[in-house]
Amino acid sequence: xxxxxxxxxxxxxxxxxxxxxxxxxxxxxxxxxxxxxxxxxxxxxxxxxxxxxxxxxxxxxxxxxxxxxxxxxxxxxxxxxxxxxxxxxxxxxxxxxxxxxxxxxxxxxxxxxxxxxxxxx
Amino acid sequence: xxxxxxxxxxxxxxxxxxxxxxxxxxxxxxxxxxxxxxxxxxxxxxxxxxxxxxxxxxxxxxxxxxxxxxxxxxxxxxxxxxxxxxxxxxxxxxxxxxxxxxxxxxxxxxxxxxxxxxxxxxxxxxxxxxxxxxxxxxxxxxxxxxxxxxxxxxxxxxxxxxxxxxxxxxxxxxxxxxxxxxxxxxxxxxxxxxxxxxxxxxxxxxxxxxxxxxxxxxxxxxxxxxxxxxxxxxxxxxxxxxxxxxxxxxxxxxxxxxxxxxxxxxxxxxxxxxxxxxxxxxxxxxxxxxxxxxxxxxxxxxxxxxxxxxxxxxxxxxxxxxxxxxxxxxxxxxxxxxxxxxxxxxxxxxxxxxxxxxxxxxxxxxxxxxxxxxxxxxxxxxxxxxxxxxxxxxxxxxxxxxxxxxxxxxxxxxxxxxxxxxxxxxxxxxx
Numbered sequence: 001x002x003x004x005x006x007x008x009x010x011x012x013x014x015x016x017x018x019x020x021x022x023x024x025x026x027x028x029x030x031x032x033x034x035x036x037x038x039x040x041x042x043x044x045x046x047x048x049x050x051x052x053x054x055x056x057x058x059x060x061x062x063x064x065x066x067x068x069x070x071x072x073x074x075x076x077x078x079x080x081x082x083x084x085x086x087x088x089x090x091x092x093x094x095x096x097x098x099x100x101x102x103x104x105x106x107x108x109x110x111x112x113x114x115x116x117x118x119x120x121x
Numbered sequence: 122x123x124x125x126x127x128x129x130x131x132x133x134x135x136x137x138x139x140x141x142x143x144x145x146x147x148x149x150x151x152x153x154x155x156x157x158x159x160x161x162x163x164x165x166x167x168x169x170x171x172x173x174x175x176x177x178x179x180x181x182x183x184x185x186x187x188x189x190x191x192x193x194x195x196x197x198x199x200x201x202x203x204x205x206x207x208x209x210x211x212x213x214x215x216x217x218x219x220x221x222x223x224x225x226x227x228x229x230x231x232x233x234x235x236x237x238x239x240x241x242x243x244x245x246x247x248x249x250x251x252x253x254x255x256x257x258x259x260x261x262x263x264x265x266x267x268x269x270x271x272x273x274x275x276x277x278x279x280x281x282x283x284x285x286x287x288x289x290x291x292x293x294x295x296x297x298x299x300x301x302x303x304x305x306x307x308x309x310x311x312x313x314x315x316x317x318x319x320x321x322x323x324x325x326x327x328x329x330x331x332x333x334x335x336x337x338x339x340x341x342x343x344x345x346x347x348x349x350x351x352x353x354x355x356x357x358x359x360x361x362x363x364x365x366x367x368x369x370x371x372x373x374x375x376x377x378x379x380x381x382x383x384x385x386x387x388x389x390x391x392x393x394x395x396x397x398x399x400x401x402x403x404x405x406x407x408x409x410x411x412x413x414x415x416x417x418x419x420x421x422x423x424x425x426x427x428x429x430x431x432x433x434x435x436x437x438x439x440x441x442x443x444x445x446x447x448x449x450x451x452x453x454x455x456x457x458x459x460x461x462x463x464x465x466x467x468x469x470x471x472x473x474x475x476x477x478x479x480x481x482x483x484x485x486x487x488x489x490x491x492x493x494x495x496x497x498x499x500x501x502x503x504x505x506x507x508x509x510x511x512x513x514x515x516x517x518x519x520x521x522x523x524x525x526x527x528x529x530x531x532x533x534x535x536x537x538x539x540x541x542x543x544x545x546x547x548x549x550x551x552x
Contacts, residue, residue, distance in 0.1 A: 039293030044446040046505055051155045055393055059542050071157050072186065073294055091542070098502040098539035100516070106484055106532050109377055 045077050045086075049093040056101055059094040063087055122239055125306060126406060129431040129457070131224030135235045137249045137311045142406045145399040146325035147303045147363050148416050148438040149387065150426040152394040152481065154445060154467070158184050158296035165389035166300075170362070175354025178260045181361040182386040184298045185264045188451060192299075193259035196347045197430065200234070201454070203251055204432075207237040212432060216458035222407070225424055226431065226459045233434020234308055234345055250308040250343040260350075295444035298394065300386060301348040301361035302429065302437030303327045305406065309360070312343025324399060325438065326363040334358055345433040368399075368487075370526075380525035381487045393482040398489070399526075413490045415477050415523075416440075423474060425466040427456040442467055445507065464507045469514050475536065476521035484532035488523035495519050499538040 052062050065071055066078040066086060078086050124133045125140040166182035183192040191197060204212055208231055216227035232240065237251040303320075307327050310318040317333035318340060320326070329340070329349070334357040340349040341358060349360045364384035366372065375382040382388070387397040398416040401409035411417045419426045419440070426440035443452045443460050445468060452460040470478060476493050496518030504514045520535040 038448055040446065041293050043505075043509065044293045047154070047444075047446045050505060055155060058540070065157065071159070073158060073296060076294075094542050096503045096511075097505075098500070098541045100502070100539050101537040102479055102534050103537055104479075104483055104532060104534045107530050109375065109486075109531075 041077060041080055044073075045081075045089060046093055048074060048077075049090055050097045053094055053097050054100045056099060058099050059090050062090050062094070066090075122235070127233075127306065127434060127436045128223060128407070129226065129428050129436050130229035130233065130434060131218065131226065132228050134233050134306075134434055135239050136306050137235070140406060142305070142402045142404065143320060143322045143325035144402060145323060146305070146402050146408075146438055147368065147397075148400050148420070148440065149300075149395060149397040150416060150419050150440045150442065150481075151298050152442040153295045153297055154394075154442060155392050156184065156296040156298055156394045157392050158186060159391060160184055161389045161391050162298060162386035162395070165385040166361075169364070169385045171359075173354070175352040176359070179350045179352065179359065180263055181348070181350075181359075182298070182300045183263050184296050186294045187297045187447075187455075188294065190264040190294075190297075192263040193255035193347050194262070194265060195259070196255065197455075199253060200251070200345050200433070203253065204232060204234070204237055207241050207251065208232040214432075214453075214458045219458075222421070225421070226427075226457045229432050229434075229457075231432060233432065234343075235306075235311065235434055248342075249311045250345070252308065252312070252342040252345060254338060254342045255347060293446060295447055297441075298386075299346065299348070299429075300384075300439065301327065301363070302346060302435070302439040303361075303363060304438060305436035306434065308343040308345050308433070308435050309340035309349045312339040313337075314339055321365075324363075324365070324368055325402070326365055326368065327360070328362055328365075329358055329360055331355075331357055331359075345430065345435060346437070375485045376525075378525075378527050378529065380527050380529070380531075382485050383487055387482070388485045390482050396481045396488075398487050413492070415480050415488055415491055418473075418477055418491075423466055424459055425463050425474065427459050427463055430455060431457045445505075461507070468506050469504050469512050472515075472517050472519055475516075476519045476534075479521050479534040479536065480523055480532075483534050484523060486525045486531045488531065489526050490524045490528070492522045492524070493519055494522065496535070499536070502539055 049062055066074045069075045122135040122137055123139050125136040126133050163180060163182050163184055171179045171181060180192060185191050212231035214227050214229050218224055219227040234251040238248050303326055310327060314337060315333050315335055317330045319328060321328065336351060336356040336358060338351050338358060341351055349358050351358050367382040367384060370376045370379040370381050372382055381399060383397045387395045396415060398414065400414060400416050401411055403409050408417060408421055412422050426442050428437050428440055441456060443456050443463055445464050449460060473493060477491060480488055480491060498515055499518045500516045501513050502516060503511050506512050516536055516539060518536060520533050522530055523532045525531045
């Protein structure tokens with residue numbers, strides 16, 4: 001007999017209620033207890049766009065990132081400003097800061113006793 | 122308790138073990154300014170090291186969104202509160218004594234976790250570092266409320282639909298990627314009653330000897346960053362091992378000549394926010410002067426990357442370029458008083474700094490030395506300074522060349538002419 005069962009037919013354990021289907025309680029550990037910290041979403045947007053432009057992303061790629069809800073930081077800005085205003089801001093920032101371009105060349109690494117893919121052709 | 126010197130807090134402090142240092146120290150710089158929170162690093166680590174039974178809730182690498190996210194939940198807020206309670210109003214920095222090498226951020230005049238444990242011992246007297254043991258539910262949901270997907274139905278535009286209702290807060294935050302800091306004075310090592318935790322003399326990596334560990338979880342309690350984790354299936358604690366086979370150059374597909382390679386989480390980073398390295402350590406614990414080592418240059422020379430919560434006193438070897446848009450008082454609490462200087466340096470980098478910043482994720486082998494080949498000026502761009510003003514930054518066609526431990530060239534990255542995308546309607550007849 002499991003330890004959560006009583007002598008009679010009634011189980012002792014409380015019935016399971018999924019958190020998504022019940023009201024949030026004041027002492028619920030899933031409730032977010034926090035205070036808002038002062039911060040400037042406008043500055044965040046400006047600097048994020050500059051930052052992505054520094055790694056070579058253009059306006060189109062940056063806008064695409066904002067569309068994806070999985071990238072919460074940027075997507076939150078989209079929800080805040082709306083699509084049109086966000087795109088206008090991104091265009092303006094990228095137009096001003098430019099897109100940094102770099103060319104990276106890695107030295108070839110060859111391990112002689114391992115099979116090399118190009119040798120199979 | 123013996124005393125040791127901690128350069129990050131600019132003073133000596135109590136530590137349960139005598140001061141001893143490795144020849145080289147594993148260290149890294151993360152740049153939260155450009156982290157998009159894609160969790161590729163998290164999954165690279167997970168799929169390599171923590172995919173087995175009992176490791177389900179174990180994330181040696183995690184990315185949390187600050188200020189609200191955390192793994193385990195509220196780990197830093199809890200410890201900061203405990204330290205504040207141990208030393209009310211006394212957790213302050215004196216940055217006026219800042220001096221480049223011995224005290225780059227000034228002196229921390231408050232209590233470290235070791236000071237606090239020594240001065241206010243628990244009734245059982247067993248605690249060597251102030252800390253707490255997170256409850257199971259605190260480990261269960263990494264970054265709860267922050268990166269939670271908002272539903273599971275695709276809408277017509279291909280995006281996820283919104284089913285879950287999540288608490289909303291003002292939109293500003295940044296992603297903080299975290300792994301074990303392989304601290305110089307680890308809280309986990311100090312707390313272990315079995316002496317099962319050790320620091321490797323060759324690279325400073327902190328490891329748990331699984332044959333000695335008995336799963337008391339004192340290391341979980343004593344690590345302020347909560348990067349030591351208990352595995353119920355084996356009844357031992359485990360932690361990040363800095364992918365030491367790669368660090369030793371044992372992966373010959375990456376390092377045919379046996380040169381050290383970056384860890385899995387570093388090598389997987391798509392946002393190019395990570396730079397890993399090994400820095401040479403003098404016998405007295407100072408970082409050997411090595412200005413052409415990219416980590417030494419960023420951390421000690423330019424002070425653009427700062428340790429995470431240096432006031433905890435463990436001398437962590439993970440460093441962060443502070444995110445520029447977060448409130449300064451919040452950043453100072455997190456990275457110490459060097460924040461303003463770091464942000465000023467990073468906002469408008471000069472030629473050399475811009476070149477070194479291109480080495481982030483440029484190659485899988487660890488870069489031990491760089492050289493710069495200077496080129497002509499190729500353009501100007503506008504950058505935003507910490508006060509919100511604009512400044513013009515000159516760009517040069519410079520090439521940074523990275524060399525591995527064997528002094529072989531592994532990568533060269535050249536800055537090229539920038540491109541500008543201007544709104545079409547403003548330039549209808551423009552060429």
